Amino acid sequence: MSAAIKPMITLEEICTEAEKIRLSNPNLGDTIVSDIYQNAEMIAGPAVSKNSTDSRSWDYKLDDVLTSRLFGYPIMFALLSVIFWITIAGANVPSQMIADTLFAFQDQLLIWFELAGAPTWLTGIVVLGMFRGLAWVIAVMLPPMAIFFPLFTLLEDLGYLPRVAFNLDNMFKKCRACGKQILTMCMGFGCNAAGVVSCRIIDSPRERLIAVLTNNFVPCNGRFPTLIAIATIFMGGMVVSELQTAVASLVVTSLVVLGIFVTFAVSWALSHTLLKGEASSMVLELPPYRKPQLGAIFYRSLIDRTIFVLKRAIIMAAPAGAITWMLANIYIGEISIIGYLAAWLQPFAYAIGLDGFILLAFILGLPANEIVMPILLMCYLSAGQMMEFGTLEELRDILINNNWTWLTAVCTMLFCLLHWPCTTALLSAYKETGSKKWTFLTFLIPTVIAFIVCFIVAQSARLLNLV
Amino acid sequence: MSNSTIEEHQNFLSEHFGITTTPGQFTVALAGNPNVGKSTVFNALTGLHQHTGNWPGKTVDNAQGSFTYLDRSFLMIDLPGTYSILAHTVEEQVARDFICFGKPDATLVVLDATCLERNLNLALQVMEITPKIIVCVNLIDEAEKKNIKIDISALQKDLGVPVVATAARNGKGLGTLRQKLYEMSTGLCTPAPRQINYSSEVENAIQQLLPKVSRLIGSNLNPRWVALRLLDGDQAFINSISQYLDFDLHPTRLQEVAV
Amino acid sequence: MNTALTTIPLSTLGIGSVCQIVSLNLQGLLRRRILDLGMVPGTPVQCIRKSPAGDPVAYMVRDTLIALRSEDASQIHVNPM
Numbered sequence: 027m028s029a030a031i032k033p034m035i036t037l038e039e040i041c042t043e044a045e046k047i048r049l050s051n052p053n054l055g056d057t058i059v060s061d062i063y064q065n066a067e068m069i070a071g072p073a074v075s076k077n078s079t080d081s082r083s084w085d086y087k088l089d090d091v092l093t094s095r096l097f098g099y100p101i102m103f104a105l106l107s108v109i110f111w112i113t114i115a116g117a118n119v120p121s122q123m124i125a126d127t128l129f130a131f132q133d134q135l136l137i138w139f140e141l142a143g144a145p146t147w148l149t150g151i152v153v154l155g156m157f158r159g160l161a162w163v164i165a166v167m168l169p170p171m172a173i174f175f176p177l178f179t180l181l182e183d184l185g186y187l188p189r190v191a192f193n194l195d196n197m198f199k200k201c202r203a204c205g206k207q208i209l210t211m212c213m214g215f216g217c218n219a220a221g222v223v224s225c226r227i228i229d230s231p232r233e234r235l236i237a238v239l240t241n242n243f244v245p246c247n248g249r250f251p252t253l254i255a256i257a258t259i260f261m262g263g264m265v266v267s268e269l270q271t272a273v274a275s276l277v278v279t280s281l282v283v284l285g286i287f288v289t290f291a292v293s294w295a296l297s298h299t300l301l302k303g304e305a306s307s308m309v310l311e312l313p314p315y316r317k318p319q320l321g322a323i324f325y326r327s328l329i330d331r332t333i334f335v336l337k338r339a340i341i342m343a344a345p346a347g348a349i350t351w352m353l354a355n356i357y358i359g360e361i362s363i364i365g366y367l368a369a370w371l372q373p374f375a376y377a378i379g380l381d382g383f384i385l386l387a388f389i390l391g392l393p394a395n396e397i398v399m400p401i402l403l404m405c406y407l408s409a410g411q412m413m414e415f416g417t418l419e420e421l422r423d424i425l426i427n428n429n430w431t432w433l434t435a436v437c438t439m440l441f442c443l444l445h446w447p448c449t450t451a452l453l454s455a456y457k458e459t460g461s462k463k464w465t466f467l468t469f470l471i472p473t474v475i476a477f478i479v480c481f482i483v484a485q486s487a488r489l490l491n492l493v
Numbered sequence: 494m495s496n497s498t499i500e501e502h503q504n505f506l507s508e509h510f511g512i513t514t515t516p517g518q519f520t521v522a523l524a525g526n527p528n529v530g531k532s533t534v535f536n537a538l539t540g541l542h543q544h545t546g547n548w549p550g551k552t553v554d555n556a557q558g559s560f561t562y563l564d565r566s567f568l569m570i571d572l573p574g575t576y577s578i579l580a581h582t583v584e585e586q587v588a589r590d591f592i593c594f595g596k597p598d599a600t601l602v603v604l605d606a607t608c609l610e611r612n613l614n615l616a617l618q619v620m621e622i623t624p625k626i627i628v629c630v631n632l633i634d635e636a637e638k639k640n641i642k643i644d645i646s647a648l649q650k651d652l653g654v655p656v657v658a659t660a661a662r663n664g665k666g667l668g669t670l671r672q673k674l675y676e677m678s679t680g681l682c683t684p685a686p687r688q689i690n691y692s693s694e695v696e697n698a699i700q701q702l703l704p705k706v707s708r709l710i711g712s713n714l715n716p717r718w719v720a721l722r723l724l725d726g727d728q729a730f731i732n733s734i735s736q737y738l739d740f741d742l743h744p745t746r747l748q749e750v751a752v
Numbered sequence: 753m754n755t756a757l758t759t760i761p762l763s764t765l766g767i768g769s770v771c772q773i774v775s776l777n778l779q780g781l782l783r784r785r786i787l788d789l790g791m792v793p794g795t796p797v798q799c800i801r802k803s804p805a806g807d808p809v810a811y812m813v814r815d816t817l818i819a820l821r822s823e824d825a826s827q828i829h830v831n832p833m
């Protein structure tokens with residue numbers, strides 16, 4: 027190593043020297059950027075030729091409408107409602123078909139198990155627990171999601187999402203947050219865990235944390251179908267059948283809008299307390315609209331969603347079904363374990379408009395929101411009148427037999443919208459923030475809000491003798 | 494590279510970037526401004542289904558996927574979109590560090606044909622770090638619709654690196670792209686990237702630092718570029734490079750002290 | 753270069769008008785972002801549209817539409833053309 031005789035140079039030495047040069051020429055950084063751009067101009071100039079046609083093309087015209095003072099907000103609301111309307115109207119039939127097929131198969135399974143001489147507990151766990159949990163998740167979750175996501179992706183591919191951020195940024199600014207937060211919320215529709223990760227697009231660490239902490243207030247893939255199902259059978263069920271879908275979609279849309287308002291409120295509160303600070307800057311690129319590739323979108327988001335839902339169903343719903351079945355069928359004295367737990371939760375749950383079983387289902391649903399409804403139904407079915415859930419009508423009967431009123435439905439939907447994030451989302455929050463404290467707050471804030479809101483709604487309704 | 498250094502490099506990649514390569518596999522970094530179609534190019538080449546969407550910021554995490562061309566395997570890394578790699582944000586730092594320290598066998602810079610000038614800004618920055626770049630002028634179909642014509646061969650001559658026009662969504666130009674990636678990775682093609690002309694104040698400052706920087710880093714990185722970053726007072730880069738120097742050069746430096 | 757007297761803040765630009773950037777009175781990350789997007793001194797900028805609430809405002813810079821909040825735009829000094 028003869029070359030090593032040279033005196034060593036350390037990085038620090040060079041940095042000090044660079045620092046000196048920089049101090050004597052404070053604009054150096056800017057000049058570097060300007061110089062690169064000058065080079066870019068010199069290269070692009072001769073290589074690019076533009077035949078300027080009417081540049082005010084449909085791009086401009088579309089923006090004139092979609093971001094207009096008059097129509098900007100109403101169009102956002104209308105698009106959201108229409109998407110839900112199509113989802114709800116379209117999901118009914120395939121849901122029914124999937125349910126019919128799967129439950130027919132369940133009967134077949136039962137016969138086979140009996141022929142094979144399987145013990146009751148095995149049949150219970152495998153068929154009535156695992157298979158049934160799986161079947162419910164697939165029948166209830168898959169069709170709405172397979173309709174909602176292609177529609178949503180259509181808007182995404184068109185380039186509408188940045189316009190939503192453009193329209194709403196002012197509200198976020200008032201909450202001292204960033205307009206790009208709405209983009210992370212849009213990702214949250216798919217999955218809150220993905221929404222939390224997408225918060226990286228927000229530059230300011232403070233505003234990014236706000237976005238992480240509030241992402242849960244947009245209902246994800248696992249909660250939408252629950253909201254849709256309850257809205258359809260309860261809210262829709264109160265009006266004549268022609269209006270059912272319309273009412274149900276209006277209810278779901280209102281819930282989403284409520285979630286957005288809660289997001290604003292919590293963002294505002296955080297900016298004024300734990301995460302104090304002024305709104306920082308926002309630089310948002312509005313890409314040109316592009317014609318969505320219908321085929322590719324439908325194919326991809328359909329397949330994507332189907333696989334996503336099926337995977338979650340198998341990983342989460344099947345084991346949850348088995349556990350729930352066991353809890354519901356292991357008796358201590360006269361009452362099943364589930365019965366005990368629900369009875370123990372009952373007073374508390376009643377105060378917020380739910381019942382012990384509903385709260386228990388939400389608690390057991392912590393690993394995945396998809397399994398809340400199946401657990402709840404399994405609890406109800408095992409607790410009393412054995413009834414097979416095939417149609418939404420039957421679902422409605424099950425709920426009513428278990429003393430559901432419109433208040434139970436409203437509070438369940440509110441709780442579903444506002445309550446704690448699932449473990450996957452919490453894990454993402456932990457990875458993104460790297461802090462136990464912020465992860466805990468990601469859990470705590472929605473939980474507290476869900477309890478407060480449901481408590482107020484339930485107590486006022488009862489005080490006013492509305493139920 | 495000898496076997497042991499290849500192994501070291503593989504460890505480095507998996508440790509710092511979470512990337513696992515198989516021996517003999519080429520790594521290709523995919524860089525570009527947000528929303529220029531990087532993920533679409535990635536999907537088209539690898540056959541995977543990374544999510545795409547018409548808004549800047551869709552991809553925030555590195556994705557990787559591989560494809561085989563002429564019996565060679567390529568590992569592509571879809572980096573988050575950035576306007577620059579002067580590293581002001583975490584994403585930019587990730588992209589920059591990968592191109593700079595991950596030493597990909599080729600870096601594919603995807604440009605938006607409808608706003609080439611702004612996109613060239615990033616391409617030029619990448620060209621300063623590594624000569625092994627291929628420029629992919631994507632969205633050429635959109636440009637055509639807007640009556641924008643791009644003289645690809647003039648651009649290629651001016652930049653000194655391969656330039657390919659693509660419409661990734663329709664699969665146009667992908668064959669050429671694979672071919673160029675192959676040529677670049679295997680060393681069949683020797684790029685001569687254009688050097689950025691800086692104004693005299695910047696150039697003087699570079700010259701002042703250059704000798705010392707060259708001595709410190711040897712031939713591992715482009716010394717001009719390192720000098721520029723130091724002049725820019727880029728703290729994130731200073732941290733990255735001191736980490737990297739520790740990792741990569743420390744053994745030799747210890748030897749120096751010993752002698 | 754023009755004196756500061758003739759420059760106006762970008763935020764005061766009317767829709768449709770074109771201007772040229774003179775200087776940026778911004779710091780830190782935002783300054784770098786704006787520069788990286790090509791808003792360097794001398795660059796022409798056109799004001800395109802306002803969002804429904806009047807803020808942010810979208811500007812056309814180097815064939816790209818970029819939305820900026822008024823606070824930020826007011827720190828960018830331009831020369832109307």
Ligand SMILES: Nc1nc2c(ncn2[C@@H]2O[C@H](COP(=O)(O)OP(=O)(O)OP(=O)(O)O)[C@@H](O)[C@H]2O)c(=O)[nH]1
Nearest residue numbers: 528529530531532533545546550551552574660661
């Ligand atoms: N017409 C056309 N559209 C394209 C082409 N390539 C990509 N797109 C569309 O451009 C949009 C952006 O594509 P992406 O692949 O998500 O872009 P990206 O560079 O990965 O974006 P980020 O992850 O946000 O950095 C999508 O809507 C694509 O469908 C193309 O060659 N032609």
Ligand SMILES: [Mg+2]
Nearest residue numbers: 531532551552
């Ligand atoms: Mg991408």
